[in-house]
Amino acid sequence: MQPFTTHTGNVAPLDRANVDTDQIIPKQFLKRIERTGFGQFLFFDWRFLPDGSPDPAFELNQPIRQGASILLARRNFGCGSSREHAPWALDDYGFRSVIAPTFADIFFNNCFQNGMLPVKLDEADVDELFRRAAAAEAAGHAYRLTVDLQACEVRDDGGFTRSFAVDPFRRHCLLEGLDNIGLSLKHVDKITAWENAHGLSPLQGGAT
Amino acid sequence: MPAPRTLLDKIWDDHLVCSPDGEQPLIYIDRHLVHEVTSAQAFEGLRVAGRRVRRPEATFATPDHNIPTTDRRLPIADPISKQQIDTLRANCREFGVRLFDLGDADQGIVHVIGPELGITQPGMTIVCGDSHTATHGALGALAFGIGTSEVEHVLATQTLRQSKPKSFEVRVEGELHPGVTAKDLVLYLIGRLTTEGGTGYVIEYTGPCIRRLGMEERMTVCNMSIEAGARAGMIAPDQITFDYLRGRDLVPKDFDQAVTRWATLPSDAGARYDRSETFSGGDVVPQVTWGTNPAQVVGVDATVPDPASMADSSDRSSASRALEYMGLQAGTPIAAIPIDRVFIGSCTNSRIEDLRAAASVVRGHSVASRVRAMVVPGSGRVKRQAEAEGLDRVFTAAGFEWREAGCSMCLGMNPDTLAPGERCASTSNRNFEGRQGKGGRTHLVSPAMAAAAAVKGHFTDIRQWRYL
Numbered sequence: 189m190q191p192f193t194t195h196t197g198n199v200a201p202l203d204r205a206n207v208d209t210d211q212i213i214p215k216q217f218l219k220r221i222e223r224t225g226f227g228q229f230l231f232f233d234w235r236f237l238p239d240g241s242p243d244p245a246f247e248l249n250q251p252i253r254q255g256a257s258i259l260l261a262r263r264n265f266g267c268g269s270s271r272e273h274a275p276w277a278l279d280d281y282g283f284r285s286v287i288a289p290t291f292a293d294i295f296f297n298n299c300f301q302n303g304m305l306p307v308k309l310d311e312a313d314v315d316e317l318f319r320r321a322a323a324a325e326a327a328g329h330a331y332r333l334t335v336d337l338q339a340c341e342v343r344d345d346g347g348f349t350r351s352f353a354v355d356p357f358r359r360h361c362l363l364e365g366l367d368n369i370g371l372s373l374k375h376v377d378k379i380t381a382w383e384n385a386h387g388l389s390p391l392q393g394g395a396t
Numbered sequence: 397m398p399a400p401r402t403l404l405d406k407i408w409d410d411h412l413v414c415s416p417d418g419e420q421p422l423i424y425i426d427r428h429l430v431h432e433v434t435s436a437q438a439f440e441g442l443r444v445a446g447r448r449v450r451r452p453e454a455t456f457a458t459p460d461h462n463i464p465t466t467d468r469r470l471p472i473a474d475p476i477s478k479q480q481i482d483t484l485r486a487n488c489r490e491f492g493v494r495l496f497d498l499g500d501a502d503q504g505i506v507h508v509i510g511p512e513l514g515i516t517q518p519g520m521t522i523v524c525g526d527s528h529t530a531t532h533g534a535l536g537a538l539a540f541g542i543g544t545s546e547v548e549h550v551l552a553t554q555t556l557r558q559s560k561p562k563s564f565e566v567r568v569e570g571e572l573h574p575g576v577t578a579k580d581l582v583l584y585l586i587g588r589l590t591t592e593g594g595t596g597y598v599i600e601y602t603g604p605c606i607r608r609l610g611m612e613e614r615m616t617v618c619n620m621s622i623e624a625g626a627r628a629g630m631i632a633p634d635q636i637t638f639d640y641l642r643g644r645d646l647v648p649k650d651f652d653q654a655v656t657r658w659a660t661l662p663s664d665a666g667a668r669y670d671r672s673e674t675f676s677g678g679d680v681v682p683q684v685t686w687g688t689n690p691a692q693v694v695g696v697d698a699t700v701p702d703p704a705s706m707a708d709s710s711d712r713s714s715a716s717r718a719l720e721y722m723g724l725q726a727g728t729p730i731a732a733i734p735i736d737r738v739f740i741g742s743c744t745n746s747r748i749e750d751l752r753a754a755a756s757v758v759r760g761h762s763v764a765s766r767v768r769a770m771v772v773p774g775s776g777r778v779k780r781q782a783e784a785e786g787l788d789r790v791f792t793a794a795g796f797e798w799r800e801a802g803c804s805m806c807l808g809m810n811p812d813t814l815a816p817g818e819r820c821a822s823t824s825n826r827n828f829e830g831r832q833g834k835g836g837r838t839h840l841v842s843p844a845m846a847a848a849a850a851v852k853g854h855f856t857d858i859r860q861w862r863y864l
Contacts, residue, residue, distance in 0.1 A: 205710045206591055206689050210828040215809045219476040221436035221483050233830045264592040270527040272543035290592055293627050294541055301545035357420045372553045375422060378414040379555055382424050
């Protein structure tokens with residue numbers, strides 16, 4: 189897994205609540221059997237007009253937001269399905285972090301599996317970030333933020349600094365880019381002991 | 397004396413493998429359900445790392461999301477869909493996983509066949525790469541959806557990294573009025589809990605109204621827990637649960653002994669939940685969603701709400717946007733909204749009792765001339781049972797299409813989709829923008845309400861229905 193330590197990048201504000209996974213990656217693109225190449229389909233139904241051209245009204249299509257790597261959104265981001273294609277698409281498009289007041293549980297979890305950092309900040313702080321992004325864009329430049337997982341803080345160069353909470357184990361795995369399965373298999377004796385204690389038949393095992 | 401525990405506490409304690417210092421706990425997973433859309437990358441990960449499936453006999457697969465619901469003898473027309481199904485087949489063969497394949501008599505929506513075959517049992521931990529895995533909690537299991545990386549983790553280790561979720565008791569007093577169903581109840585609850593009210597929690601539904609629900613109705617309630625943000629919903633097992641399971645294919649051989657064990661699962665008197673809320677079943681009327689998330693819902697006797705009347709600015713902007721997408725005006729009576737399509741199916745409402753309820757409404761009537769209506773049974777078994785009862789003929793005589801089992805138009809991954817602008821009364825679980833097809837407009841309702849809408853061509857209060 190790609191590690192996440194500290195990332196500085198441009199912010200793309202998406203001023204919407206309840207952005208669901210059907211919007212992040214519509215179902216017609218879930219038929220692929222790869223993990224990669226989903227960025228071209230990110231927010232597809234919002235991003236493109238029926239003729240296939242980019243919809244100039246969609247937030248992410250603003251020229252000033254091209255190349256953004258931090259997505260700023262409203263509450264309950266990533267609600268809906270368990271599709272990991274959602275963080276795959278965000279990552280492939282170029283986003284390394286999503287900041288919102290709240291996230292849906294499964295999406296939140298899926299981000300950590302892919303070296304992406306979802307950051308929960310208070311609603312008032314998210315409001316402030318939206319204001320700062322709007323002001324920067326009005327002045328003709330993209331708004332830049334640093335998301336620092338080592339210090340557990342989000343900051344800009346205009347005096348905004350907020351710390352955020354993150355599960356210590358998840359933080360450790362993300363900082364180190366650890367293989368979760370490999371880590372869990374270190375406890376295989378405990379898993380076998382649990383199985384034995386619960387009377388499960390000896391493993392038949394699948395083919396490798 | 398040990399402290400009283402909730403159903404969640406008991407299942408959690410029993411499945412805790414280890415809780416190493418500085419790590420998230422590992423919990424054991426009893427049953428892993430697999431489908432074609434979220435598993436290919438997980439099996440590929442195993443292959444690349446040279447890992448095997450730790451416990452193939454606890455893993456069950458079926459294709460459901462992406463399959464046509466037309467004649468099963470025909471080849472799958474979409475080559476990318478076909479490749480995904482073929483990949484599931486090859487993976488199940490290679491890793492020794494039991495597959496209920498297309499053409500298998502027991503194939504169906506993964507959340508329908510789990511309980512139906514007795515794969516789902518009280519006290520178990522059950523996961524699947526699908527957010528509606530909460531369905532299985534209706535039998536007193538801890539069941540929730542996971543992403544593909546976690547699917548790979550469970551395949552390889554039969555465990556999951558998981559911090560213990562908080563518990564949320566949703567207690568429902570009283571009983572439902574005639575014509576009001578489990579679907580109406582859960583939509584009503586989501587409307588009050590909001591789309592994120594359950595985030596971070598496992599909901600346990602308790603109270604007399606819940607205890608009165610049949611097994612399939614309980615599945616409908618637990619199924620939609622995720623729409624309130626809760627990864628899992630559960631209902632303590634009781635005699636209704638045990639009667640439902642007895643005789644099913646994959647239940648324990650010594651069934652009575654299992655029942656004795658399962659009977660110890662319900663939450664102890666005095667057990668503490670992290671949060672509790674109480675509702676009254678008698679307050680629920682038939683529900684219809686008007687917006688683009690399941691919490692945007694009102695009674696069929698109400699009107700489309702006015703965003704301007706909403707206190708919260710984010711609710712206001714969401715509602716305005718939703719009304720624009722849905723092509724609705726504030727103040728329009730729900731019963732005056734005309735529909736183009738009807739979909740009866742999905743893991744929420746495609747079981748035999750759902751089809752019976754819909755058929756009893758349709759019997760002797762015809763689908764309105766402007767409406768195209770479709771019934772998609774949840775499994776091969778449900779389909780055969782319905783046909784044995786003559787329900788298929790009730791539907792087809794009225795003008796409904798009668799299809800093969802699958803997820804179908806709930807998410808529209810297969811050819812069953814809405815055209816832009818089409819408005820659908822749907823028994824499924826999500827009314828997100830484009831969910832049933834780009835530009836499609838979904839209204840979530842119960843099977844009886846969907847059937848009545850098919851006949852009338854618009855929503856109608858099922859409590860006034862004239863059954864023939």
